[in-house]
Amino acid sequence: xxxxxxxxxxxxxxIAIIGGTLYYFTRPTKIQIRIAGSTTCLPIIQEAAxxxxxxxxxxxxxxEGGGSGHGYASLIDRAIDIAMASRPPKQVEVDQAxxxxxxxxxxxxxxxxxVIIVNPKVADDYLNLTLEQVAKIFAGNYTKWKEVDxxxxxEDIIVFTREAGSGTRGTFEEHVMxxxxxxxxxxxxxxxxxxxxxxxxxxTDYSIGYVGLGFYNEHDHGIVxxxxxxxxxxxxxxxxxxxxxxxxxxxxxxxxxxxxPEEGSWISRFIAFVLSSEGQQIVEEKGFxxxxxxxx
Amino acid sequence: MVENMLKASANPCIKFNMKSTxxxxxxxxxxxxxxxxxxxxxxxxxxxLNLDLLFTSIMYGGIFEAIIGTFLLLxxxxxxxxxxxxxxxxxxTEYAPKGGKTVKIIEQSIDNLAGLPSIVVxxxxxxxxxxxxxxxxxxxxxxxxLLIMVIPIVTKATKEAILMVPEEFRKVASALGATKWxxxxxxxxxxxxxxxxxxxxxxxxRISGETAAILFTACTLTARGxxxxxxxxxxxxxxxxxxxxxxxxxxxxxxAYALATILMSITVSLYSIAIIVRFxxxxxxxx
Amino acid sequence: xGETDIETIWRRIPQESVAFxxxxxxxxxxxxxxxxxRKIFLFLSxxxxxxxxxxxxxxxxxxxxxxxxxxxxxxxxxxxxRPAYNSFGILPLIVGSFVVxxxxxxxxxxxxVGASIYISEFAPKKLRDPLLSVIELLASIxxxxxxxxxxxxxxxxxxxxxxxxxxxxxxxxxxxxxxxIVPIIISISSEILSSVPKEYRxxxxxxxxxxxxxxxxxxxxxxxSGIFASVILAFGRAIGETIAVLFVCGATGKFPSxxxxxxxxxxxxxxxxxxxxxxxxxxxxYYVLFFIGFSLMLISFIVNNxxxxxxxxxxxxxxGIRIW
Numbered sequence: 049x050x051x052x053x054x055x056x057x058x059x060x061x062x063i064a065i066i067g068g069t070l071y072y073f074t075r076p077t078k079i080q081i082r083i084a085g086s087t088t089c090l091p092i093i094q095e096a097a098x099x100x101x102x103x104x105x106x107x108x109x110x111x112e113g114g115g116s117g118h119g120y121a122s123l124i125d126r127a128i129d130i131a132m133a134s135r136p137p138k139q140v141e142v143d144q145a146x147x148x149x150x151x152x153x154x155x156x157x158x159x160x161x162x163v164i165i166v167n168p169k170v171a172d173d174y175l176n177l178t179l180e181q182v183a184k185i186f187a188g189n190y191t192k193w194k195e196v197d198x199x200x201x202x203e204d205i206i207v208f209t210r211e212a213g214s215g216t217r218g219t220f221e222e223h224v225m226x227x228x229x230x231x232x233x234x235x236x237x238x239x240x241x242x243x244x245x246x247x248x249x250x251x252t253d254y255s256i257g258y259v260g261l262g263f264y265n266e267h268d269h270g271i272v273x274x275x276x277x278x279x280x281x282x283x284x285x286x287x288x289x290x291x292x293x294x295x296x297x298x299x300x301x302x303x304x305x306x307x308x309p310e311e312g313s314w315i316s317r318f319i320a321f322v323l324s325s326e327g328q329q330i331v332e333e334k335g336f337x338x339x340x341x342x343x344x
Numbered sequence: 345m346v347e348n349m350l351k352a353s354a355n356p357c358i359k360f361n362m363k364s365t366x367x368x369x370x371x372x373x374x375x376x377x378x379x380x381x382x383x384x385x386x387x388x389x390x391x392x393l394n395l396d397l398l399f400t401s402i403m404y405g406g407i408f409e410a411i412i413g414t415f416l417l418l419x420x421x422x423x424x425x426x427x428x429x430x431x432x433x434x435x436x437t438e439y440a441p442k443g444g445k446t447v448k449i450i451e452q453s454i455d456n457l458a459g460l461p462s463i464v465v466x467x468x469x470x471x472x473x474x475x476x477x478x479x480x481x482x483x484x485x486x487x488x489x490l491l492i493m494v495i496p497i498v499t500k501a502t503k504e505a506i507l508m509v510p511e512e513f514r515k516v517a518s519a520l521g522a523t524k525w526x527x528x529x530x531x532x533x534x535x536x537x538x539x540x541x542x543x544x545x546x547x548x549x550r551i552s553g554e555t556a557a558i559l560f561t562a563c564t565l566t567a568r569g570x571x572x573x574x575x576x577x578x579x580x581x582x583x584x585x586x587x588x589x590x591x592x593x594x595x596x597x598x599x600a601y602a603l604a605t606i607l608m609s610i611t612v613s614l615y616s617i618a619i620i621v622r623f624x625x626x627x628x629x630x631x
Numbered sequence: 632x633g634e635t636d637i638e639t640i641w642r643r644i645p646q647e648s649v650a651f652x653x654x655x656x657x658x659x660x661x662x663x664x665x666x667x668x669r670k671i672f673l674f675l676s677x678x679x680x681x682x683x684x685x686x687x688x689x690x691x692x693x694x695x696x697x698x699x700x701x702x703x704x705x706x707x708x709x710x711x712x713r714p715a716y717n718s719f720g721i722l723p724l725i726v727g728s729f730v731v732x733x734x735x736x737x738x739x740x741x742x743x744v745g746a747s748i749y750i751s752e753f754a755p756k757k758l759r760d761p762l763l764s765v766i767e768l769l770a771s772i773x774x775x776x777x778x779x780x781x782x783x784x785x786x787x788x789x790x791x792x793x794x795x796x797x798x799x800x801x802x803x804x805x806x807x808x809x810x811x812i813v814p815i816i817i818s819i820s821s822e823i824l825s826s827v828p829k830e831y832r833x834x835x836x837x838x839x840x841x842x843x844x845x846x847x848x849x850x851x852x853x854x855x856s857g858i859f860a861s862v863i864l865a866f867g868r869a870i871g872e873t874i875a876v877l878f879v880c881g882a883t884g885k886f887p888s889x890x891x892x893x894x895x896x897x898x899x900x901x902x903x904x905x906x907x908x909x910x911x912x913x914x915x916x917y918y919v920l921f922f923i924g925f926s927l928m929l930i931s932f933i934v935n936n937x938x939x940x941x942x943x944x945x946x947x948x949x950x951g952i953r954i955w
Contacts, residue, residue: 061427080576082480082564090565097566098403110481110564110577113587117909124911125475144911206796212715212916213909221715234711234885237797237895240905243591251787253796367753367846370745371762374817377810378769381780431675439669450676453683459935460686461871463900464924467907468686471693475912492686495679523665553773556873556900560908582775586874589779597783604776615771619764 079314081109085119085132086215087241088160088260089301091334093132096322099330107314113241117213123304124150129315131304134160134215134260135222151307157322159337160260161290162219162297164272165246167255170200171270176282178275179296183224185256188233193254201254207236208248208257216242220258223297260301261285262335291340301336382608389605392598398606402567402579407603409567413578414610416483417562418548420574421490425547429495430540433502438528458496465492466557474561484574486562493557494547501546505539505625506532542621549614553607555582581607690928693921702915706922712884712897714906719919721926723886727801727896730887731876732869734805735812736862742809743816743865744851744858750817751824752846763818770814778878781807786879795893799881802892807875812865819864823857823945824850860941867934871927873900899923 083093090113097109114122119131120141125148137145137152145152164182166175170193177185177196184190186207193200209232210217225232239245242263249257250268264271264285273282274296289295309316321327328338400406432450440447469489479485509532517527551557564577565587571578585603592600697703702719709720750762785806790798827850835845851858881895882905888894897905903920910917 082577094566101403101568108568108572108576109566111566112481112564114908121909121911121914126478127475127480140914141911144913147913148911204796211905211909212713217715231713231716234713235883237799238882238884238897238905241590247590247592255796367745367749370742371749373742374746374766374769374813378765381769381772381776381810384780384784385776428675428678431672432679435672435676439672450680453680455935455939456932457679457683457686459867459871459931461873461900461927461931463871463873463903464690464927465686467903467920467924468689470907471912471917472685472689492682495682499679523661525665525668549771553771553775555773555775556904559904582773585775585779589775589782589878600779604779607773608776611771611773612768615768619767623760 079107081107081130081314081318082128083109083111083130083132083303084114084122084128085304086116086134086301087113087243088116088134088216088262089132089157089303090242091262092158092301092331092336093303093322095330095334096318096327099326100318100321109318115211115213115240116215116218117211119304120145120152120213123152123306124148126150126306129305130318133302133304134299135218136302137304138218153305153308154302155305155319155323156300156339157303157319157327158301158331158339159290160262160299160301161285161295161337162216162223162258162299163261163264163285164256164258164274165249165264165269166257166272167206167249167253168268168270169203169253170256173266173270174284175270175272176275177272178278179224180228180277182272182274183228183230186225186232186236187230188235189230203254206252206255207233208245208252208255209236209238210242210245210258211238211240214240216258216260219297219299260336261290264335287337290337385601385604385608388597388601392602393605397599397602401569402565402584405599407581407584407599407606409569410579410581410584410603411606412570413563413567413580414552414582414607416571416578417486417490417558417580418552420483420487421494421551422544422548424487424491425494425498426544428491429498429543430502432495433499433506434528434532436499437503437506438524438532454496454499457492458500460492462493462554462556465489466559466561468492469557469561479575481560481562481564481577482575483562483571483578486558486578487574489557489561490551490554493554494551497547497550498540498543501543502536502540505536505543508539509535538621538625542618542625545614545618545621549611549618552611552614553582555580555586558583559586581610687928690921690925694918694925696918697922700918702919702922706919710886712902714909714916714919717915718884719915720884720886721899721919721923723884724897724899724902724923726887726891727880728870728898728900730801730891730896731804731808731880731898732866734802734892735808735869736865738805739809739813739816739865740862743813743861744820746813747817747820747824747858748846748851750821752842752850759821763821766814766817769810772810774811774872774875777807777811777875781875781879793893797881797895799879799895800893801880801887801896803879803881804876804896804898807879808869808872811872811875812869815865815868816858816861819861819942820854820858823854823861826857826945827853854945856941857945860938860945863934863938863941867931867938870934871900871931873904877901877904899927903927 083097090111094111097111101107101109116133116135119133120137122128123131124141124145136154142152164177181196185196185205186209188207190196190205192202193205194202221232237248239248242259245257245259246263246265246268249255271285273284275282276296283289283295285295290298303319303322305315309319323339331338397406398411399408402409432454436447436450466489469485473479473485473488474481513531514527517531558580562577563579563583565579567577567579581603585600585607588600588603697706705719706721709718710722711718712720712723750759754762781803785803786798788798789800789803790796831849831853832845835849876898880898880901882897882901883895884897887896903923906916907920910920
């Protein structure tokens with residue numbers, strides 16, 4: 049009696065497994081797009097995904113953060129369809145991709161700037177620094193704020209940085225640290241996303257860090273106006289200055305695919321949506337810059 | 345008894361309770377911390393929870409899919425773990441030659457499985473199930489990864505339950521002509537059922553709060569409704585809490601408190617049920 | 632007599648023989664069924680063993696490239712953990728993990744043993760089980776929630792208390808670990824303490840010792856190895872904890888300097904959690920992460936093994952009175 053039930057149980061499990069496998073191979077038409085990567089792009093793409101899904105109920109888009117490095121790594125390992133990136137790929141990543149037979153195809157979706165933010169105790173609304181000063185601060189060459197400028201408080205500088213693969217970090221390193229041949233100090237605290245950087249700078253006294261423009265909040269942070277050297281003017285990261293590339297750390301935000309997406313495929317339709325006026329409006333809403341049209 | 349005699353003698357040389365009360369301090373600390381943590385979460389949660397939040401989709405600020413996701417993870421993993429764990433426990437206690445090599449190897453393996461740090465299990469699950477086997481970040485990968493953590497728990501509980509069945513039962517049944525399988529099916533399993541049940545509940549409780557193992561193997565941030573196939577990712581309460589804490593502006597932890605309260609209620613309830621079942625089970629079985 | 636092993640006898644007498652059918656009154660069908668079921672059980676059991684083998688092999692294999700390339704030099708010579716600059720120093724991570732766990736155990740041990748003494752020696756018998764269950768509750772709280780509380784309440788508190796600009800330190804990580812490991816110490820130690828034979832206490836009282844003296848000088852020493860086992864298990868649990876520590880450790884890649892308490896650290900587990908998303912298969916970081924994972928696995932195996940042996944020896948010992 050019970051014996052039959054047990055055999056029945058095993059049979060059911062067996063059928064379930066076989067059925068599941070068959071189901072997997074002959075899947076019904078629910079389309080799935082997997083996106084992962086830069087936490088800078090995340091708010092934009094999350095909102096875009098929600099709007100796209102409400103217009104097209106047969107598509108399911110999964111979005112997650114993890115940083116540009118995670119995006120590239122996942123795309124290279126073919127675990128996702130689209131990667132979000134706030135920096136172009138590093139040489140190592142390009143090599144890895146070619147090894148795996150993946151072709152990294154970048155699509156620009158917005159403009160952004162990496163802004164240096166400080167805890168309000170350092171400067172309540174803005175602070176003028178040259179690129180070299182910033183590089184030295186992050187390299188640990190200055191340990192107290194007073195050493196940077198005598199008008200600043202005599203407190204230890206607490207440096208925050210992003211994880212190794214971060215696009216924001218990559219852009220920052222390229223434009224600031226590498227220009228002066230410096231490395232970010234090992235004393236720096238690592239945080240794995242833009243929102244976390246923003247919160248850490250807000251909550252930690254006398255701290256300094258960097259985020260994408262959309263994550264700077266004037267109530268929570270002081271912002272740095274950058275000068276290329278001590279004779280140039282200090283440039284605030286306003287939209288005009290970023291579009292004109294006067295602000296030294298301007299950059300593009302990208303969606304990355306494996307090769308050119310097929311004409312008419314859902315992936316290409318989603319990217320087109322992000323590039324459309326609706327998509328670009330989302331970009332602006334989240335505090336970033338829409339792509340300049342050819343006329344600018 | 346001797347203590348009572350001594351107490352009764354009222355000998356002034358024997359000091360009883362003065363120095364001993366020092367030991368009540370650690371207990372007070374422990375219970376105090378527990379109460380403090382619980383109240384922090386519950387108080388915050390009471391302010392934050394409302395039915396709306398529970399049933400609105402994640403896309404619009406709610407936490408509905410997180411609850412569903414956790415539920416799917418729990419149930420799926422338990423169903424997969426059940427046959428394997430019960431069979432392993434039965435084999436170890438009934439079939440395998442006692443003290444033989446097979447028993448030692450399998451038992452050692454189970455114990456080692458239980459001790460693995462969850463992040464290492466998560467790393468394995470991510471690289472093996474998600475990337476190499478190609479299941480992608482999905483419910484299935486989550487099930488397989490969590491399976492690794494649940495099997496030792498259920499196996500151990502089942503083994504204990506089976507060992508509590510008195511040896512005489514088996515001998516009597518054999519003498520009456522029952523085969524091994526008859527004994528297992530008709531005597532051992534029915535008697536051990538509550539023990540097995542508490543094992544499964546314990547397993548579910550263990551993984552309900554698990555984050556590290558499913559961080560990269562099963563979870564996503566945006567999901568529309570309930571996954572149609574196990575090959576889609578889900579979002580779980582623990583993962584969502586993890587992300588929300590890191591991205592919430594300082595004081596507005598409303599969603600975080602709501603998530604924490606629900607998560608904690610689920611975990612604590614499951615553990616409590618497991619404890620109660622185990623307690624009743626031990627009380628009743630007096631042969 | 633040993634097991635009622637019908638199968639052994641089944642296998643020895645040929646099943647077609649009359650003797651067999653006479654002895655066992657069973658039909659052939661049932662004999663075959665039984666053996667088949669036995670094979671099914673064996674098969675399902677080997678899945679468990681196979682799973683363990685799979686994980687161990689996989690993690691080990693993926694960490695081998697570290698040994699065969701010059702990464703091994705990098706890992707042990709570099710004094711910082713900065714994957715961005717190809718610096719994969721594992722020493723800061725090891726020191727970070729051990730410091731955090733060591734401080735946590737230092738504080739959790741007296742609390743745990745003290746509470747166990749209360750539970751097994753001084754608490755009214757009826758209160759024992761409920762107390763233990765309540766304490767188990769502390770262990771059941773998910774680590775994300777500990778991380779939440781740590782980040783929101785403990786970090787600012789520590790920063791105020793120690794006048795630090797950032798409250799995310801090794802001390803904070805240790806503090807958040809304590810409620811997670813105290814229940815382990817209590818549940819095992821209280822059992823060990825209770826299992827010390829009644830006679831010890833009676834003889835001691837008869838000799839004029841107070842309960843306090845008895846506990847300190849007789850019961851505790853007798854339970855020494857069991858309590859040590861609980862510490863080892865607590866160590867294993869603490870060193871494998873990821874999420875709660877991740878929130879509050881401060882995550883710097885530098886080698887922590889002496890007053891470890893106020894330093895921000897990075898533990899082995901947090902490093903894996905923070906970096907596993909970025910490592911594409913075949914990258915240096917990928918192999919290093921598996922190396923760290925393998926080390927953690929090794930530590931947990933050793934820890935569990937030692938603890939098991941101690942508990943077994945303790946069980947053998949406590950069988951009667953030993954007059955020394």
